[in-house]
Amino acid sequence: MNAVAATSTADRTAAANAAGRRGAEALSGTAFALPALLLLLVIYLVPLGMLVVLSATNYELGALDWKWLGLANFQKALGDPVFRRSLVNTFLYVSIVLPGSVLLSLLIAILVHARIRTRSFYEVVYFLPVTSTLIAMATVWQFILHPRLGPVNAAFKALGLPEIAFLSEPALIIPTIAGIGLWQLIGFNMILFLAGLSAIPRDLYDAAEIDGAGGAIDRFMKITWPGLGPTTMFVTVTTAITAFKVFDTVAALTRGANGSEVLLYAIYLEGFQYFNVGYAAALTLIFLAFILIFSIAQAFLIDRRVHYA
Amino acid sequence: MGSGVVLQGIGKAFGATRVLSDVSLDVMPGEFLSLVGPSGCGKSTLLRIIAGLETPDRGTVAIAGRHVDHLPGRERNVAMVFQSYALYPHMTVADNIAMPLTMRRLNLAERFPLIRYLSPRRLRIMREIRAEVTALASQLEIAPLLARKPAQLSGGQRQRVALARAMVRHPSVFLMDEPLSNLDARLRVQMRGELAELHRRLGATFIYVTHDQVEAMTMSSRVALMEGGRILQLGAPADLYERPASLKVAQFIGSPAINVLPVSADGSGKVSLFGRRLPLTIAGGTPATIAIRPEGLRLSASGGDAAALGARVHRVEHHGAERIVQLRLAEPSLDALVCRLSENEAAHLVVGEGAALSVTFDLARAHVFDAEGRRLSTAVAVGSTARLRA
Numbered sequence: 149m150n151a152v153a154a155t156s157t158a159d160r161t162a163a164a165n166a167a168g169r170r171g172a173e174a175l176s177g178t179a180f181a182l183p184a185l186l187l188l189l190v191i192y193l194v195p196l197g198m199l200v201v202l203s204a205t206n207y208e209l210g211a212l213d214w215k216w217l218g219l220a221n222f223q224k225a226l227g228d229p230v231f232r233r234s235l236v237n238t239f240l241y242v243s244i245v246l247p248g249s250v251l252l253s254l255l256i257a258i259l260v261h262a263r264i265r266t267r268s269f270y271e272v273v274y275f276l277p278v279t280s281t282l283i284a285m286a287t288v289w290q291f292i293l294h295p296r297l298g299p300v301n302a303a304f305k306a307l308g309l310p311e312i313a314f315l316s317e318p319a320l321i322i323p324t325i326a327g328i329g330l331w332q333l334i335g336f337n338m339i340l341f342l343a344g345l346s347a348i349p350r351d352l353y354d355a356a357e358i359d360g361a362g363g364a365i366d367r368f369m370k371i372t373w374p375g376l377g378p379t380t381m382f383v384t385v386t387t388a389i390t391a392f393k394v395f396d397t398v399a400a401l402t403r404g405a406n407g408s409e410v411l412l413y414a415i416y417l418e419g420f421q422y423f424n425v426g427y428a429a430a431l432t433l434i435f436l437a438f439i440l441i442f443s444i445a446q447a448f449l450i451d452r453r454v455h456y457a
Numbered sequence: 458m459g460s461g462v463v464l465q466g467i468g469k470a471f472g473a474t475r476v477l478s479d480v481s482l483d484v485m486p487g488e489f490l491s492l493v494g495p496s497g498c499g500k501s502t503l504l505r506i507i508a509g510l511e512t513p514d515r516g517t518v519a520i521a522g523r524h525v526d527h528l529p530g531r532e533r534n535v536a537m538v539f540q541s542y543a544l545y546p547h548m549t550v551a552d553n554i555a556m557p558l559t560m561r562r563l564n565l566a567e568r569f570p571l572i573r574y575l576s577p578r579r580l581r582i583m584r585e586i587r588a589e590v591t592a593l594a595s596q597l598e599i600a601p602l603l604a605r606k607p608a609q610l611s612g613g614q615r616q617r618v619a620l621a622r623a624m625v626r627h628p629s630v631f632l633m634d635e636p637l638s639n640l641d642a643r644l645r646v647q648m649r650g651e652l653a654e655l656h657r658r659l660g661a662t663f664i665y666v667t668h669d670q671v672e673a674m675t676m677s678s679r680v681a682l683m684e685g686g687r688i689l690q691l692g693a694p695a696d697l698y699e700r701p702a703s704l705k706v707a708q709f710i711g712s713p714a715i716n717v718l719p720v721s722a723d724g725s726g727k728v729s730l731f732g733r734r735l736p737l738t739i740a741g742g743t744p745a746t747i748a749i750r751p752e753g754l755r756l757s758a759s760g761g762d763a764a765a766l767g768a769r770v771h772r773v774e775h776h777g778a779e780r781i782v783q784l785r786l787a788e789p790s791l792d793a794l795v796c797r798l799s800e801n802e803a804a805h806l807v808v809g810e811g812a813a814l815s816v817t818f819d820l821a822r823a824h825v826f827d828a829e830g831r832r833l834s835t836a837v838a839v840g841s842t843a844r845l846r847a
Contacts, residue, residue: 351543354510359622360531360560369568370556374547455547455606 202429209423221430231431233407234414237322238392241410244326245391249333250383256334257341258372271342275335282332286400289328290315315401321408325397333390337383344379348372377454385446392439411435459487459662460521460534460629462507467516469502469686476502477513477686486521489656489663491673494683494709500666501634503683507664508537508632520630531560533630536623540635542615544607544622551590551603554621558586561626590625597621613644620655630662637672649675670710674698682706698750699822704830707748713781713795716754720747720825728825728835731766731790737820738836745828751781751797753819756806765815768794773808782808784816 203221207214225231260270277285292298293314301311314324352371356362361370395412402408404417415435419428462484469477477499484490492500505511507518509530518525525533536557544553559568562585567576594600599617607615616636623631636652637645653676656663667673673680674694681691690702701707707715722728726739730747759767767787774781780803784794794816798808806814825833 349541349543351539351541352545354505354508354530355537355539355543355545355622357510357530358508358535358537359557361556362529362531363565365565366560366568369570370545374545377547 199429199432202426203433204430205426207426209419209425214426217426221427222434224427225430225434230409230417231414234409234411237407237409238394238411240322241326241329241394242388242391244323245329245333245394246384246388248326248330249337249387249391250380252330253334253337253383254341254376254380257338257345258368260338261342261345271339274338277332278335280332282396283400285332286328286397289397290401293324316406318406318408321402321406325394325401325408328397329391329394333387337387340379340383341376344376345372348375374455381447381450381454384450385443388442388446389439392435392442411438459660461486461519462630462662462664463519463522464503464507465517465519467503467506467513467518469499469506469511469513469515475686477506480516480683480686480688482681482688482691484662484664485678487660487662489653489665489676489678491665491667491677491680492683493667493670493673493680494689496668498683499686500668500683504537504632504634504664504666507630508535509533510537534628535630535632536626536628537632537634538619538623538636540638542607542619542636542639544615544618546607548606549603550599550605550607550610550618551587551594553607553618554590554593554603554625555586556622557626558589559583562586590621593621593625597624612640613648616640616648624659628661630664631659633663633665635667636665638667638669645672652676670712674710682709684709700832701748701824702832704746704748704826707824707826711750713751713797715748715750715824716794717746717748718790718792718794720744735818735820736837737823737825739825740834740836742827742831742833744825744833746826746830748824748826749818750822751795753822754794754796755817755819756782756796756798756802756808757815757817758806759813759815765817768814768816770808770810770812770814772810780808784814786816787813 204216204218205214206217206221256270256274260267260274263270293300295301295311295313295316300314304310304312312320314320348371352375353367356367356371361367393412394410395416398404398408398410398413399416404410404413409417411431412435415428415431418424418431462482464480464482464484467477467480469475480499480503482490482503492503494500502511506513507520509525509528509532513526520533520535530537545556548556562582563573563576563579567573567579567582573579591600591603594603597617597620599614599621602610602614602618607618610618616639619636633652637648640648649672652663652665656676665673665677674697677694679692680694680697682689682697684705690697690706692700697706697710701710704717708717718730720728720730720735722739722744726741728735728737728739728744728747735747757765768784769787770782771785771793772783774783778800780798780800782796782798784796786792786794796816798806808814820835820837823835825835827833
């Protein structure tokens with residue numbers, strides 16, 4: 149009888165201990181997550197909530213009164229020619245920069261990876277643009293592409309070609325800015341691809357050689373490309389987001405002149421030049437929605453075809 | 458049927474490091490030949506040269522009587538199994554095994570994404586390949602794994618898939634680069650038996666690289682022991698064990714390692730150990746060491762034989778059917794010796810730690826080497842089991 153009581157007491161103590169341990173674990177777990185959670189709240193979630201609220205008002209910076217507009221800001225955006233142009237420009241920019249930088253940096257990474265002694269030299273050469281300040285570099289590009297002073301047009305003239313105004317001819321502005329964007333992004337993506345290439349075991353190429361897949365195309369199709377799947381996925385998503393956020397080159401080179409507004413620049417104009425905070429908030433929400441849709445679609449489409457080792 | 462592989466004067470250096478110097482080797486058709494040696498001895502490089510993955514600086518490779526130096530690996534009709542298995546991680550087991558066949562039977566357009574669906578014969582070829590892969594997989598007992606990816610397999614299963622990929626196109630030469638070293642001990646012993654059985658059944662030539670002398674000795678018809686980019690000795694496993702050509706071979710082959718003691722000889726070639734004359738004479742040369750396998754030691758109770766060396770038991774390992782006894786010689790040398798005793802032999806002795814024993818040698822099985830480690834021929838004077846003489 150006593151023995152039974154003793155064991156049941158022991159059981160109860162053990163259970164209490166276990167419960168206590170679980171409680172302590174939950175507490176320390178929360179404590180560990182708290183700093184990240186706080187930052188997430190302060191930096192993302194609260195501002196996002198304010199953004200949603202503001203987007204439904206006609207609030208102007210410094211104004212004393214404001215009223216609810218509901219979805220009117222969004223309706224206005226649909227008919228706004230500047231916003232529509234900035235949307236088209238941004239998509240054009242992304243459609244050049246995204247495939248261009250992924251494919252070019254992959255090609256360069258494969259070429260650089262094959263170098264043995266000169267590899268680090270090329271790594272530095274291609275990575276340098278990443279380390280530069282884009283605003284400062286934009287000024288350099290402005291000089292290089294200048295119709296009368298720049299070396300590019302001087303070269304064109306020497307070859308007997310007509311002078312080209314890269315940064316004022318409406319049809320050329322976005323492709324030119326996309327070219328500068330490519331120049332800046334390729335080095336970074338190349339480094340990511342180089343890391344991905346180094347992670348592919350050399351044995352696989354040896355096995356492929358023996359199995360008859362030793363040719364350059366077969367090696368790429370059977371080993372390199374599948375092996376780079378996770379890297380490509382990451383590079384594509386980050387490049388897409390970076391490209392959507394194009395701003396500084398436009399701000400430095402054209403200030404949106406000649407129909408060269410992009411999404412972020414249009415938001416900047418509305419919010420910080422014209423102080424239409426409510427309308428700018430609505431545009432920002434639309435911008436966020438695009439990035440979100442794009443990232444999720446990419447993740448789903450690519451993720452299914454990517455093999456994670 | 459297997460093909461012969463003939464290597465002549467192979468030399469290879471990576472930068473300033475010489476990996477192989479003047480290696481010649483004649484592998485018989487259908488033979489199981491092991492290249493064994495410590496890491497960095499050049500055995501893997503030699504295998505990769507045969508496979509066409511590495512180009513030698515000097516020398517020629519011939520497979521089935523045909524020079525293949527100018528041919529890439531895929532045209533040499535060899536298959537290779539890698540230590541890491543080198544399975545394609547993004548492909549299913551079935552696709553991995555099918556790879557050598559699809560690469561050979563389908564042209565580039567028929568393997569290319571999208572364009573491949575235009576080929577009328579592609580489906581038929583794929584069906585044939587699938588059938589061959591399934592048949593081979595059930596033969597190797599991996600049929601239930603065909604739809605899995607390599608990451609979902611155990612080490613032993615990956616090993617079989619790698620074997621299947623090598624076997625699928627019936628090559629005449631199998632090259633194996635330490636294929637068992639990533640397996641646990643139990644599985645390694647099992648796979649050893651299966652590989653030997655596979656070799657017998659296929660009749661193909663196997664060239665097998667390993668640093669594990671047990672693998673080399675148990676499976677091979679011949680063993681080439683390599684060190685420093687050269688072949689030290691080539692012969693049947695028993696040859697290497699019983700007639701090592703040099704002290705290095707004697708010391709590498711055999712576990713526990715062979716006992717080595719310093720000896721000297723007088724002008725007439727009579728050999729002495731620690732100043733005691735052995736009933737052993739040398740035909741020529743200056744002996745420096747004598748080497749005796751652990752089973753060549755005879756132990757008896759101390760004091761019974763004045764001619765024997767005195768020793769003390771340092772440690773005893775029980776291995777079930779045998780005991781390995783570590784000894785320390787008494788004065789004057791204090792050398793360590795190791796002795797292999799069957800349980801029968803051990804039954805007649807008190808073999809506890811610290812016990813004093815007498816040691817004699819089975820000189821018929823002793824090897825004498827000169828200062829450079831070269832084998833010297835010997836003649837035993839009296840009987841087969843001679844005793845040390847004072």
